[in-house]
Amino acid sequence: MTGPQLSPSTIAAGARPPRAFGHLYAGNARSVMARGWRATRSTNSLVVLSGFVEPIFYLLSMGLGLGALIGQVQTADGTQVSYAAFIAPALLAVAAMNGAIYDSTWNVFFKMQFAKLYEGMLSTSLGPLDVALGEISLALLRGLLYATGFMLVMQALGLNLSWWALLALLAVLLIAFGFASVGMAVTSYMKTFQQMDWINFVLLPMFLFSATFYPLSVYPQGIQYVIQALPLWHGVELVRALTTGQVNLGLLWHVLYYAVMIVVGLFATTRRLKALFLN
Amino acid sequence: MPEPVIATQNLVKSYPVKNASDFVAVDGISFEVAPGESFGLLGPNGAGKSTTMRMIGAVSTRTSGDLAVLGLDPNRYGPEIRSQLGVVPQENNLDMELKVRENLLVYGRYFGLPRARVARRADELLEFAQLADKASAKVDDLSGGMKRRLTIARALINDPRILLLDEPTTGLDPQARHILWDRLFRLKEQGTTLLLTTHYMDEAEQLCDRLVVVDKGRIMAEGSPADLIRRYSSREVLEVRFGSTQNAEVAGRIEGYGERVDVLPDRILVYSDSGENELERMTAAGLHPITSLVRRSSLEDVFLRLTGRNLIE
Ligand SMILES: Nc1ncnc2c1ncn2[C@@H]1O[C@H](COP(=O)(O)OP(=O)(O)OP(=O)(O)O)[C@@H](O)[C@H]1O
Ligand SMILES: [Mg+2]
Numbered sequence: 001m002t003g004p005q006l007s008p009s010t011i012a013a014g015a016r017p018p019r020a021f022g023h024l025y026a027g028n029a030r031s032v033m034a035r036g037w038r039a040t041r042s043t044n045s046l047v048v049l050s051g052f053v054e055p056i057f058y059l060l061s062m063g064l065g066l067g068a069l070i071g072q073v074q075t076a077d078g079t080q081v082s083y084a085a086f087i088a089p090a091l092l093a094v095a096a097m098n099g100a101i102y103d104s105t106w107n108v109f110f111k112m113q114f115a116k117l118y119e120g121m122l123s124t125s126l127g128p129l130d131v132a133l134g135e136i137s138l139a140l141l142r143g144l145l146y147a148t149g150f151m152l153v154m155q156a157l158g159l160n161l162s163w164w165a166l167l168a169l170l171a172v173l174l175i176a177f178g179f180a181s182v183g184m185a186v187t188s189y190m191k192t193f194q195q196m197d198w199i200n201f202v203l204l205p206m207f208l209f210s211a212t213f214y215p216l217s218v219y220p221q222g223i224q225y226v227i228q229a230l231p232l233w234h235g236v237e238l239v240r241a242l243t244t245g246q247v248n249l250g251l252l253w254h255v256l257y258y259a260v261m262i263v264v265g266l267f268a269t270t271r272r273l274k275a276l277f278l279n
Numbered sequence: 280m281p282e283p284v285i286a287t288q289n290l291v292k293s294y295p296v297k298n299a300s301d302f303v304a305v306d307g308i309s310f311e312v313a314p315g316e317s318f319g320l321l322g323p324n325g326a327g328k329s330t331t332m333r334m335i336g337a338v339s340t341r342t343s344g345d346l347a348v349l350g351l352d353p354n355r356y357g358p359e360i361r362s363q364l365g366v367v368p369q370e371n372n373l374d375m376e377l378k379v380r381e382n383l384l385v386y387g388r389y390f391g392l393p394r395a396r397v398a399r400r401a402d403e404l405l406e407f408a409q410l411a412d413k414a415s416a417k418v419d420d421l422s423g424g425m426k427r428r429l430t431i432a433r434a435l436i437n438d439p440r441i442l443l444l445d446e447p448t449t450g451l452d453p454q455a456r457h458i459l460w461d462r463l464f465r466l467k468e469q470g471t472t473l474l475l476t477t478h479y480m481d482e483a484e485q486l487c488d489r490l491v492v493v494d495k496g497r498i499m500a501e502g503s504p505a506d507l508i509r510r511y512s513s514r515e516v517l518e519v520r521f522g523s524t525q526n527a528e529v530a531g532r533i534e535g536y537g538e539r540v541d542v543l544p545d546r547i548l549v550y551s552d553s554g555e556n557e558l559e560r561m562t563a564a565g566l567h568p569i570t571s572l573v574r575r576s577s578l579e580d581v582f583l584r585l586t587g588r589n590l591i592e
Contacts, residue, residue: 026358031388038385039376116372123338124389124437125362278338278357 024270025129032121032134033141036103040138051102052146055095056153062213063087063159074215076237077246081161088159089243090212092168093175093235095150096143097203100176103139104183105199109190118277128273132266136180143176144169154243162245171242171255175235178258181265182231188272206232231261282350283311284441284472285318285335289344292330292496304330306496307344317463317473319483319490321578323586327496328476329369332445335474337361349440362390365439367447369476371430373418379429380405380414387436400436407462408432423450431459435466442466444475448482460485480579492585499585504578511584512576513538517554519561519568520546529566536560541583550580 063084070083111117121131147169154160183199190196210232216224227233238254241247290308293301305327312318320328333339334346337353337360346353348360374382380401387397405411408428413421421429427450434442442463448456463486467473477483483490484504492499492507500507517537521529523545530542537551549557554573561568 023355023357026391028389028391031385031391034388035374035377035385038381039374115375116370117374119338119368120372120374120386121389123336123361123364123366123368124386125358125391126389127358279340 024127024274025133026125026127027130028126029130029133029137032126032131033137036135036138037141051095051098051142052149054098055091055146055150059084059088059091059150059153059157063091063157074217075240075244075246076211076215077248079244079246081244082159084157085159085161085244086240087213088154088157089168089240090210090236092147092150092154092172092243093232093239094207094212095146096172096176097179097207097232097235099143099146100139100178100180101183101199101203103142104136104180105187106196108135108184108187109196112188112276113191118273122273122277128278129266129270131273132181132184132269136177136184136266136269139180139183140173140176143180144173147172147176160243162243164241164245164247165243168239168242171235171238174255174258174262175239178231178235178261178265181262181269183265185265185268185272188269188276206230210236212236231257234258281314283347284314284349285310285312285474286347287311287331287335287344288346290331290334290341290346291343292327292334292339293342304496305334308491308493308496308498309344310491310498310501312472312474314472315467315470317467317475317486317488319487320474320476320493321478321480321483321490321582322476322493325495326493326586328493329445331493332443332474332476336364336366336443362437363440365434365437365442367431367434367442367444369445369449371426373426373429373433375418377418378414379410379416379418379421382418382429383433383436386433390437392437397436400438404432404435407435409458424452424455427451428455428459439471441472441474444473446476446478448477448479456482480577480582484578492582494586500581507581508576508578511581513550514552514576515550515554516574516576516580517549517551517557518546518570518572518574519549519558520570521566521568532564532566533561539584541587543583548580548583550576 067083072080073083073086074080075086118131122128151160151165151169154165186199187196210227210230212232216227216233219227234254234257238251241251288309290305291303292305293303296302308327308331310318320331322328330339334341334353335348337348337357340354349363351360353360374385377385383401383404384397387400388394402411405414408431410425410429410432413425418426418429427447431444431447448459451459460482463473473486475486487504489501489503490507491501500511502510526542526547530540530547533540533547533549537549537557539550541548541550551557558571558573
């Protein structure tokens with residue numbers, strides 16, 4: 001066989017002063033995301049589909065089925081809406097959360113523990129922040145896909161009560177971003193499958209109790225505080241206010257909650273990746 | 280001498296140990312590698328070779344000492360340095376979720392290289408690694424040696440100035456090894472600097488301009504292969520076997536033969552300028568080995584002498 005022309009390096013070593021975060025970030029998270037997209041396309045398409053239809057099944061069975069028995073429900077600011085219109089935005093927030101969590105926890109766990117994928121990535125010019133951002137963006141994209149599909153179903157069923165609902169897509173991105181960055185940070189500390197099960201153990205009750213299927217007001221005050229401390233409740237309230245058109249400045253608190261989640265999650269993930277793979 | 284592309288000075292790496300003092304894996308290593316040079320790290324298991332490679336590859340932070348790769352400090356210029364390196368880790372870390380060719384494409388993109396250039400390079404490298412017919416196979420379906428070749432091809436996707444090869448030919452069949460050596464020679468001719476570890480002494484003799492023998496994190500000797508053989512071994516070696524139960528007993532009776540005697544579990548080595556003379560002396564003393572062999576000294580003898588645990592002297 002004839003060998004190819006192996007030309008010597010054409011790139012000169014850049015001896016410029018280091019950028020801020022230069023050792024953590026090469027500005028190329030895109031390539032990590034592209035890799036994930038390629039891999040998903042070939043291996044995990046079934047998982048993608050199941051995450052997509054699950055909330056739709058919930059909406060149909062509970063919203064339409066149970067809704068026929070329940071009728072009207074009161075939202076946080078006292079307006080009466082149909083039961084389906086009440087739970088649909090909550091399920092939308094949950095869809096965003098699930099999409100983000102799937103990519104940022106199980107997927108990341110596998111890559112860290114078994115596939116040595118990040119070891120390979122971090123021996124290129126990528127930094128840990130590129131890897132974190134790339135993986136999280138992919139989770140975000142998946143969250144957005146799930147959410148858009150779900151929004152279309154809501155629209156078809158007449159459950160979007162206001163034009164503000166369009167903004168709910170942005171809110172969904174925010175929610176996905178928050179869960180993905182915290183999810184990846186938490187996962188980076190996990191060592192065994194048993195520990196990973198704890199994530200589900202936390203997520204399931206959060207899904208059931210975060211004012212998803214009934215108003216927060218059914219709880220005694222003490223429990224209400226606990227629920228309000230959890231991230232999903234903020235997401236549910238934010239999206240619900242938008243799809244039902246009950247918008248007020250107070251919603252910014254929910255946005256702030258997610259902004260903090262994103263920053264803390266990214267910070268912890270980057271630190272942890274650095275400690276694990278560049279120690 | 281031109282500016283070295285790799286310079287280590289008293290390089291130390293220690294790992295924390297629970298309830299005990301730190302474990303020192305690399306214990307004050309100093310060497311320099313000139314541009315275009317091919318430099319080897321030899322040493323027994325656990326000597327600290329991979330740890331040293333990882334520090335030079337800017338994926339492991341040194342505990343103390345100085346390190347410059349392409350004139351840059353890996354602590355501050357990690358991505359810049361890594362963009363100029365090709366890394367073949369001891370254990371393959373290919374992307375199992377991607378196909379063979381995709382592995383090269385995606386890896387090239389990690390370096391931020393343009394898509395078209397990466398695609399062209401990927402095809403060249405598939406030829407280079409003799410994997411062109413496997414381009415769209417799953418990585419999992421490749422044989423061990425093919426995976427190794429893919430890992431090596433991947434390391435070349437960015438036209439690196441320095442190639443770090445941690446036991447590159449482990450798991451390759453003899454043909455593939457010779458082909459790889461040939462490829463590495465060509466890269467070297469074109470100016471690529473090679474830093475490699477190996478447990479194959481013939482590989483080290485073939486490939487390395489200079490090498491260091493490392494044991495327990497310290498450098499035991501440094502020089503060209505020929506140089507080291509001259510300094511640490513005799514011209515010839517006599518190998519005799521008396522059967523594993525007798526070796527120890529016989530060893531006592533031939534003390535003082537040649538320049539030095541080594542008792543290995545399965546055979547005895549007598550280092551001397553003339554192996555034949557030693558064999559005659561042995562026979563005259565009434566010792567009749569089951570097999571005997573006189574050969575020229577090799578790097579392996581140097582290695583055993585410097586790192587062996589069962590030396591008589
Ligand atoms: N992450 C780590 N934590 C703790 N100890 C480590 C770590 N990595 C390596 N070591 C220890 O450092 C020592 C040197 O390991 P290293 O992998 O560098 O050896 P090596 O020379 O490459 O050996 P081999 O020929 O077997 O590949 C070993 O004793 C190993 O157990
Ligand atoms: Mg090693």
